[in-house]
Amino acid sequence: MNLLILLFFPLVGSLACLLNKNYAKQTALISALITLGLAIVLLSDFNADASRQFVVDFAWIPQLGINFKAGIDGISMIMVLLTTGLVPLIILSGFNRTFKNPSALFALILFMQSGLLIVFTALDAFLFYVGWEAALIPIYFICAIWGGADRIRVNMKFFIYTFSGSLFMLLGIIFLHLQTPANNYDIDAFYALNLDANTQGWLFWCFFIAFAIKMPIFPFHTWQPDTYTEAPTMGTMLLAGIMLKMGIYGVIRWLIPVVPLGFIEWKQVAIILSIIGIVYASIIAFTQKDIKKLIAYSSIAHVGLISAGIFAWNVEGVQGAMIQMLNHGINVIGLFFIIDIIINRLNTREISAMGGIAKVAPQFAIAFLIILLGTVALPLTNGFIGEFLLLNAVYQYQIWAAAIAGLTIIFGAVYMLRMYKNVMQGQLNELTASFKDIKGTEILVLSIICALVIVIGVYPKPILHISEAAVNGLINQVNNKLAF
Amino acid sequence: MIDLVWLIPLFPFIGFLINGLGRNFLPKVVIGSIASLAVLASFGVSLGIFFEFNATEPVIINLFDWIKVGGIDIPFSFQIDQLSILMLLIITGIGSLIHIYSVGYMSHDAGFGKFFAYLNLFVFFMLLLVLGSNYVIMFIGWEGVGLCSYLLIGFWYTNANYADAAKKAFIMNRIGDLGFLLGVFLIISTFGSVSFAEIFPKAAGMISGDATLTLITILLFIGAIGKSAQLPLFTWLPDAMAGPTPVSALIHAATMVTAGIYMIARSNILFTLSPVTMSIIAVIGLATAIIAAIIALTQTDIKKVLAYSTVSQLGYMFLGLGVGAYTGAFFHVLTHAFFKALLFLGAGSVIHAMSDEQDMRKMGGLKSKLPITFFTMLMGTLAISGLPPFAGFFSKDEILAHVYEHNKLLWIIGLLGALLTAFYMFRMMFLTFWGSFRGTEEQKHHLHESPISMTLPLIILAVLSVVGGFIGVPEVLGGGHWLSHYLAPVFESSTSKMGELALDHTTEYMLMGISVGGVVLAILYAYIKYIKNNHVPVLDSEPRSALAKISYSKFYFDEFYNAIIQKPLDALSGFFYKVIDKSGIDALVNGLGKGSIEASKTLRLLQTGNVGFYIFAMVIGVIALLLYSFFKF
Amino acid sequence: MDNITSTIQVVPLNHYILLSAIIFSIGVIGVLIRRNAIIIFMCVELMLNAVNLLLVAFSAYSGDASGQVFVFFVMALAAAEVAVGLAIIVMVYRNTSSIDINVLNRLKW
Structure with missing residues (x-):
């Protein structure tokens, strides 16, 4: 099957949403499901032992050496599955909410999906950059139009933050472009470059800042809690579930293999920043009073572990990161959906105003607990596979680093269980007494997420298998290059 | 099969x-x-x-491949x-x-x-x-039982205190789990595998006192500390009594809390080769045994007494492990499972009869009302006190004999703990079943023996508590010690490195005599205090002597942890959020934005709106450019 | 064509340059010091014509017609400018009853 169909089908769906105003959400869901179907067709043709597949490559702006080159290897396959799998859930999660101008909202979501898919499959730096920014524009509008009270200020900050990061990356891309023998943007040409260590050192920072802001890594994270809090829940899900993975994916595909010497030089700094982020964000999450902000900070901590594992750069770390990206996407979407349900019913984000919900909403409590356990990485849930591999990777780098990063296991339990206790347990109050248990699409979404949490945790092998060959290939490629 | x-x-x-x-x-x-x-x-x-x-x-x-990535299989x-x-x-x-x-x-x-x-x-x-045949599968169970413990302690979650107790148990276990996990990582990097079958033969070839082995065992032991409620992470277990009583019996007495002992017994060869860790285990086990026993002396909640008694007995098991008495420690796991499950279920029966009253100050004289419960609990109490021929006698004796051979001082302290055990257990029995009833009239009216589904397990467990010890009767008493022979293959490599217990029979008789004699004296003292003198512990509001107060307040462990860990972390959380995040990084970022706004505010003043000025500026600009090009080129 | 060129060449080139410099300076000074929009406008035209004069002169002296072609462009531009500029001034007058440029200082921060 042609990869282009997958990449641009969401745009068709987006257009259909705009035209079909009365049934926008249904149209969007159908489109997202078809895209998921396309991805599954792609997966069935996919050969995990071979490298890049389904490559499309044609001249786009030949005068500037820009090609439209995209293809899928195991790493991209995971990301494509993540994107196509989560978007239907995200759309479904908004099914029984009312929005002003829903057709525009769903159209933007699908538009963003297209941009994300381009980012995850691009093999041309220019195309990658275009996708990178194309994904930013819809989320900006989603947050700016459907967000909370403080959305304009927060959004401006978010946009400028990430955009200035991107500009550094653009600088790096153009520099690399000028260095390539054929003056193009091809990823293989970038990989083949042999720049001196100094150049690679500052190039590392150009890319690192862009990716670090997107993830976000401490201290580039301050846009994130505010934006997650103010964005509409679907926007938050897109941001936390998929968009931040652009940064992680970027590190794996565009940062470390492109500037291996720069990576070696700054490896330690990157790992230390990641680990600081884990502890720092976890500790902040302890006393957050706003439930959405608590999850936002916990997300920083989890992403910190993923990035630490990647920068340790061994098979366990990168494989752990791959599966953990998927898991984090699933779990964080589940958590934000849970929180959306709570906020929607109670009209408050204050944890102190809640309590005892488990009594009146037992099904909701079970779903919450399962997703929460996935988040705190209990064995036999998906989170454990990822955290085990990631911590092991960090351990191989440095035992103390692993001990400190491992605090996430304890701290995660502390803030998550504290939240669960304050929200779900204890006595009911006037506000929570009328809480209705979940029904309809809510049950559907939460059961899918819970099922994924457990299935991946019990049998992760198929997913690990998808990316295994690609990850090994990439790591060998970098190591060979470093060996010279 | x-x-x-x-x-x-x-x-x-x-x-x-x-x-x-x-x-x-x-x-x-x-x-x-x-x-x-x-x-x-x-x-x-x-x-x-x-x-x-x-x-x-x-x-x-x-069964199937679970995780297979890089060097991890x-x-x-x-x-x-x-x-x-x-x-x-x-x-x-x-x-x-x-x-x-x-x-x-x-x-x-x-x-x-x-x-x-x-x-x-x-x-x-x-x-x-x-x-599990490897440490990671063991870890699944390890954390899984922690989860169930969390769920069952917080079973009545509408009570915020119970929910807190559940949370505390989970988090304290997690602290241990991190140690366990790091130990597993170290095992992977040292042995290249997590399977017992591959690790232990390799480890057996290593020299005693190897630094890596010591680190591995210390990390694993940290895991055991959390799970088996040893110092300094034991405070969750007494709080865990918030759960229904059968849960306390199954999870917090018989099975889950002994997981740490099982794990160490399983990895015995690693520990045998790490003498430093062994000493740490012995000291921590003993300290836990004594401190928990002292706390149990003054508790008034019947389940709390049993909880501290469990902590104390677990301490004995670790003491046994620490001196290399793997069989003895495991023997104690077995007998303790019988009599402690029995005691908890008996306590549950009492609480059931007392309409959910757990305070022993409100009980008394239940002997005649709950005859089966009373009799079975008495068996359990005799067993835990270590009187022959009940189960606890043989297992505790085996541990103490090894301790005696290992270190006389540890033995004296350990013996003291055994006397304390006998005292507080009989204190509990006397307060609950002897004397006159001290509860309300309504409670008295409801007093009844429990149904058969509850008493039958009690009876079976009572029988086991009486005869359970016979699987490990030492040779000196004419037994064959079946258990030790049965378990020999598991501990084979360790015993070959440490040698057998080498006490002569006279010493063994003497040790048994001293401990049995001491226990009888302790029981007599309890009898005099609580039956002869009818002593009842004072109400919480009344003053206690300083020592009793320390014991009753559980050595202020909770307050201490609260002050040095929880409070500072919460304060740090506020500091990070308000000072570093908001006034630090975020202010810097916002400062960049504000800076540009300020700069533009100043610069825009140049736009006066006066056309004449604009033209003048333009002319000046043109002239400047001309001059520049004229002189430059 | 020849006689025109020769006629132009009767006057030395320096005189043309001087003359157009003087006219240009008058234009510049007029733009700078007058406040009446129409006069400023005329001064701009003066500057343009000074340049035109110079272009024609140079063109004649160097025997290259492109300079004169350029002058036509300038004249066309000036015409267009007059059309737009005068319209603006008329509109300004209608709105402010004045064509004093100091009154037009509202175009600022």
């Missing part, structure tokens, strides 16, 4: 699924029977394996050997008794179905823990 080992955890898991899904509409009888039968079925299979198994080498049963597989078989029997045997007991105990609770679902799930995870 051995090939069917996967059935053992499967039965409780199926029970969990059925009860979990049908908790709201299945009748209570069905739920209770399914749950109990599931565990009984596992017990049956375990018995079958017990009789069939006679190999000296462990049997490994591979973790199969989902089970290991059958003498150690796991005995644990299987304890878990499923005592587990099924407690399930049956719970049918009666929980019959009035609204969460009946949920309770049995959780209980089955717990058994499932506990079985995974002991069946």
Whole structure:
């Protein structure tokens, strides 16, 4: 099957949403499901032992050496599955909410999906950059139009933050472009470059800042809690579930293999920043009073572990990161959906105003607990596979680093269980007494997420298998290059 | 039969699924029977394996590949050997008794179905823990039982204190789990595998005192500290009494808390080769045993007494492990499972009869009202006190004999602890069953012996508490010590490195004599104080002597942790959020934006709106450019 | 064509340059110091024509017609400018009853 169909089908769906105003959400869901179907067709043709597949490559702006080159290897396959799998859930999660101008909202979501898919499959730096920014524009509008009270200020900050990061990356891309023998943007040409260590050192920072802001890594994270809090829940899900993975994916595909010497030089700094982020964000999450902000900070901590594992750069770390990206996407979407349900019913984000919900909403409590356990990485849930591999990777780098990063296991339990206790347990109050248990699409979404949490945790092998060959290939490629 | 080992955890898991899904509409009888039968079925299979198994080498049963990444290969597989078989029997045997007991105990609770679902799930995870053939599968069970413990402690979650206790248990366990996990990583990097079958032979070839081994064992021991409630992480266990009493009996006395001992016994060769760790274990075990025993002396809540007694007994087991008495420690796990489960279930029966009253100051004189409960609990108390020929005597004696050989000072302290145990256990018995009734009239009216589903398990456990010790009668008393022979293959490599216990018979008789004599004196003292003088502990509001106060306040451990860990972390959290995040990084970022705004505010003043000025500026600009190009080129 | 060129060449080139410099300076100074928009406008035209004069002169002297072609462009531009500029001034007058440029200082921050 042609990869282009997958990449641009969401745009068709987006257009259909705009035209079909009365049934926008249904149209969007159908489109997202078809895209998921396309991805599954792609997966069935996919050969995990071979490298890049389904490559499309044609001249786009030949005068500037820009090609439209995209293809899928195991790493991209995971990301494509993540994107196509989560978007239907995200759309479904908004099914029984009312929005002003829903057709525009769903159209933007699908538009963003297209941009994300381009980012995850691009093999041309220019195309990658275009996708990178194309994904930013819809989320900006989603947050700016459907967000909370403080959305304009927060959004401006978010946009400028990430955009200035991107500009550094653009600088790096153009520099690399000028260095390539054929003056193009091809990823293989970038990989083949042999720049001196100094150049690679500052190039590392150009890319690192862009990716670090997107993830976000401490201290580039301050846009994130505010934006997650103010964005509409679907926007938050897109941001936390998929968009931040652009940064992680970027590190794996565009940062470390492109500037291996720069990576070696700054490896330690990157790992230390990641680990600081884990502890720092976890500790902040302890006393957050706003439930959405608590999850936002916990997300920083989890992403910190993923990035630490990647920068340790061994098979366990990168494989752990791959599966953990998927898991984090699933779990964080589940958590934000849970929180959306709570906020929607109670009209408050204050944890102190809640309590005892488990009594009146037992099904909701079970779903919450399962997703929460996935988040705190209990064995036999998906989170454990990822955290085990990631911590092991960090351990191989440095035992103390692993001990400190491992605090996430304890701290995660502390803030998550504290939240669960304050929200779900204890006595009911006037506000929570009328809480209705979940029904309809809510049950559907939460059961899918819970099922994924457990299935991946019990049998992760198929997913690990998808990316295994690609990850090994990439790591060998970098190591060979470093060996010279 | 051995090939069917996967059935053992499967039965409780199926029970969990059925009860979990049908908790709201299945009748209570069905739920209770399914749950109990599931565990009984596992017990049956375990018995079958017990009789069939006679190999000296462990049997490994591979189910599927779980995680396989890079240098890590973790199969989902089970290991059958003498150690796991005995644990299987304890878990499923005592587990099924407690399930049956719970049918009666929980019959009035609204969460009946949920309770049995959780209980089955717990058994499932506990079985995974002991069946796992590598450290990671063990870790699944390890954390899984922690989860069930969390769920069951917080079973009555509408009470915020109970929910807090559950949270505390989970978090303290997690602290240990981090140590365990790091230990596993170190094992992977040292041995290149997590499977017991590959690690232990390699480890046996290493020299004693190897630094890596020491670090591995210390990290694993940290895991055991959390799970088995040792100093300094023991405070969660007494709080865990917030859960229903059968939970305390099953999880917090008989099975889960002994997981740490099981793990160390399982990895005995690693520990044998790390003398430093062994000393640490012995000291921590002993300290825990003594401190918990001292705290138990003044507690007034019947379950709290038993909880501290459990902590104290676990301390003994670690003391045994620390001096290399693996068989002795495991023997104590076994006998302790019998008598402590019995005591908890008995206490549950008392609480049930007293309409959920747990304060011993309000009990008294229950002997005649609850004869079966009284008699069975008395058996348990005699067993835990270490009087011959009850079960506890043999196991405790074996540990103390090893300690004596190892270090006389440790033995003296350990003996002191044993006397304290006898004292506080009989204090509990006397306060509860002797004297006159001190509760309200209404409670008195409701007093009744528990139904047969509750007393039957009590009777069975009482029998086991009496005769259970005979599987390990030492040679000096004319026994063959069946247990030690049975477990010999498991501890073979360790015993070959340490040598057998080498005390002559006279010393052994003397040791037994001293401990039995001391215990009898302690019981007599308790008798004089609580029966002759009718002493009843004072109310919380009344003053206590300084020592009693320290004991009653549990040595202020909770307050201490609160002050040095929780408060500072919360303060740090506020500091990070308000100062570093908001006024630091975020202010810097916002400052960049504000800076540009300020700069533009200043610059825009140049736009005066006066056309003449614009033209003037333009002309000046043109002239400047001309001059520049004129002089430059 | 020849006689025109020769006629132009009767006057030395320096005189043309001087003359157009003077006219240009008058234009510049007029733009700078007058406040009446129409006069400023005429001064701009003056500058343009000074340049035109210079272009024609140079064109004649160097025998290259492109300079004169350029002058036509300038004249066309000036015409267009007059059309737009005068319209603006008329509109300004209608709105402010004045064509004093100091009154037009509202175009600022």
